[in-house]
Amino acid sequence: MRPLLQRLFGKKVRTTAEPAYVASTIKEVTEHLQSSIFVGDDTIVYRSFMTGDPHPRECLLVYPEGMTDSAFLSEYVVKPLSQLSLAPGLWGAKLSEFLSEQALPVSGVEERTLLAEVVDEVLTGDAALFVDGCAAAFIIRSKKLTLRPPSEPQSESVVRGPREGFGESLTVNTTLIRRRIRSPKLKFNFLQLGQQTHTKVAVAYIEGIASPAIVDEVKRRIAAIDIDGILDSGYIEELIKDEPLLPVKTIGHTERPDVVAARILEGRVAVLVDGSPVALTMPFLFTEHLQANEDYYKHFAIGSVDRLIRYTCMFISTSTPALYLALLAYHPILIPTHLAISISAARQSVPFPAVIEVFVMGLLFEIMREGGVRLPTPIGQALSIVGAIVLGDAAVQAQIVSAPMIIVVAITAISGFAVPSFYGVMILLRAFFALLAAVLGLYGYFCGLIAATVYLMSVRSFGVPYMVNFTSFDPQNIKDTAIRVPWWVMRRRPQLIGRLNPERYRKGARP
Secondary structure, three states, X not given: XXXXXXXXXXXXXXXXXXXXXXXXXXXXXXXXXXXXXXXOOOOEEEEEEEOOOOOOOEEEEEEEOOOEOHHHHHHHHHHHHHOOOOOOOOOHHHHHXXXXXXXXXXXXXXXXXXXXXXXXXXXXXXXXEEEOXXXXXXXXXXXXXXXXXXXXXXXXXXXXXXXXXXXXXXXXXXXXXXXXXXOOOEEEXXXXXXOOOOEEEEEEEEOOOOOHHHXXXXXXXXXXXXXXXXOOHHHHHHHHOOOOOXXXXXXXEEOOHHHHHHHHHOOXXXXXXXXXXXXXXXXOOHHHHHOOHHHHOOOHHHHHHXXXXXXXXXXXXXXXXXXXXXXXXXXXXXXXXXXXXXXXXXXXXXXXXXXXXXXXXXXXXXXXXXXXHHOOHHHHHHHXXXXXXXXXXXXXXOOOOOHHHHHHHHHHHHHHOOOHHHHHHHHHHXXXXXXXXXXXXXXXXXXXXXXXXXXXXXXXXXXXXXXXXXXXXXXXXXXXXXXXXXXXOOOEOOOOOOOOOOEOOOOOOOO
């Protein structure tokens, strides 16, 4: 009946079943594990031993090979129990209480009665201890982890600021955040995703600052995910984001614990995934593309100049090819005379129209960039440098493209690197603006600019307007946009994110 329903409706049909409990005899436990659950799995170790005389009792340790510290188990579990003599009348609940409180000289021992919970713990690297006559398993925290030490993320390097970055261990990542926010109001709620991977996910927020509606919405979207496996936080980002069909980034991601801590302090929610060094933060606003954590570690005037440079680079990267095409083809009168003559002379022998040059050179640059990223670092750097110099010079010498076009493409590409989190969207906007400018000139460019702005105004990130900092006339909302004002001026948190506890700065050295 069940396969028939699956064929008719094309999806998995869930049936309710009674949960399986741990058997009270070692024989039943071993048969169930070996014949039903871990059948054919040679990585699971079954270590059987006996307690001490005169009334020996059979015990069984089950753990995955390579993930568990077997030396620890031998020293602190097998050896003490082998020397322990159990009373003949010690069975059931009394035996469980005696073992967990007196017999096992290790910390972190937890009792489990459901077999599914025992299997989950074993698959994460802990050991399960079964004792004959006890209808429960004792989980021994004995993971043997090979961890990458916290190091500075290569994609988010800074001149001034912390050098720590997230790793692949969820426990280490939560600890890095807890070290920065030593408050009992910092909460971590854990969920498990993936029918096959059973990946552990943590939702972090500060109670009393984060909006309960946003926290509940994040949990609801994550809990609604029904997928075979979660291998990285990118899976979750794509499955819970607003505007899933468009590349606009409505969920932030970072490898830096200081960035996550700063966003949590503003009232945002963070999501960390076991096995992934990238944390997600939400809501995410457009201004965050142009902000860097280093802006807050240096003088506010210098940070503001750096931020204005990023805004300028975003404009150059998205608009330079479109403006070049529009002025060259439709509005040459707006170009200074000497510059117009120079561009015209450089293009005399070029066989292709300017719009073809823009798209072909842009495509070639993206190919070289992608090749440089995927190759090993020394080879990738050499490819990027040699490709840019040799191909660019050869193309100009062969009169396939003009020298001004090389300059336009180079300026566009270099400016895009100043805003890496917005780079992918900038490529699409650049092509969109260039196409409209090639057809309608400056009118097409401005129509495209208006359309993109209107669309971004309509986007929401977990209920918060994406462009709220640019559409609000509240002075508090614009103090951390194109410029960064001093800390003693930013007294309040973002209005729509941290409104439960808006006061951020109360009194200090400044009035």
